Amino acid sequence: MVNPTRGVLYPARLPLFHRLPATGAAADLAVWFWIPEWDIEPGRSSRQEVVAYPALNLVVEQSAVTLSGATTRASHRDLSGKGWAVGALLRPAAVGALADDAAALVDGEVRVDEPELRTAVTEAMASGEGRRERAAAAFSDWLVARVGPLGEPARQANGLVDALLGEHAASTPEEAATRLAVSVRTLQRMAHRHVGLSPAAMIRRRRLQEAAERLRADPALDLSLLAAEAGYADHAHLTRDFRRVLGITPRQYRADSAS
Incomplete structure (x- = not known):
């Protein structure tokens, strides 16, 4: 079930905002695709404040593709003019193909050179009714092709996040480690490698x-x-x-x- 506002501190202040669940093979690689669209009067701006999920996000805009790390504080972005973004809240299984060191991206972001992704999503967002669904589908197709087949370590890393953040989530790292049949130290290494934060x-x-x-x-x-x-x-x-x-x-x- 896609929660439409969790992590958004002031939902009533949002511009047009959608979260679409990842489906099919992409469901192993992204939790959802989030899509804000805005058209703000000249001379004004809209501040969007979030306390983000502990995960990486891959974000497409018309001018760039960026990979954002997990955060340790609430963050904000000031929107102005007219625009859109299409972001994927990544599951750990996708991170290894996109980032060498998730911990190095904590509280930061980098531009990534992925012109095929930017072109596919931009074309979808320019296509009128149904654009958000087409953009999510194009993003999904690219992500599945970019990451490729998943090995057991990637699936185990997804299990880490499910144990810590999913329904009936563990209340302690020790409980999560027991559920996954790994040591607490192994759990810590998995979290550091795929998220950049501790369990x-x-x-x-x-x-x-x-x-x-x-x-x-x-x-x-x-x-x-x-x-x-x-x-x-x-x-x-x-x-x-x-x-x-x-x-x-x-x-x-x-x-x-x-x-």
């Missing part, structure tokens, strides 16, 4: 996203109850995580989301 950091990001989503859905929610349900030790722990990653407290975020 513990990935779990913290999942909890923070869930907490932010709950606050948007229920502004009256008691923060101590939220902390307990999201897996935090206490209210203070939740507040520290919010302040460290978002730069604001849960109370401030709740107030900002309602405005």
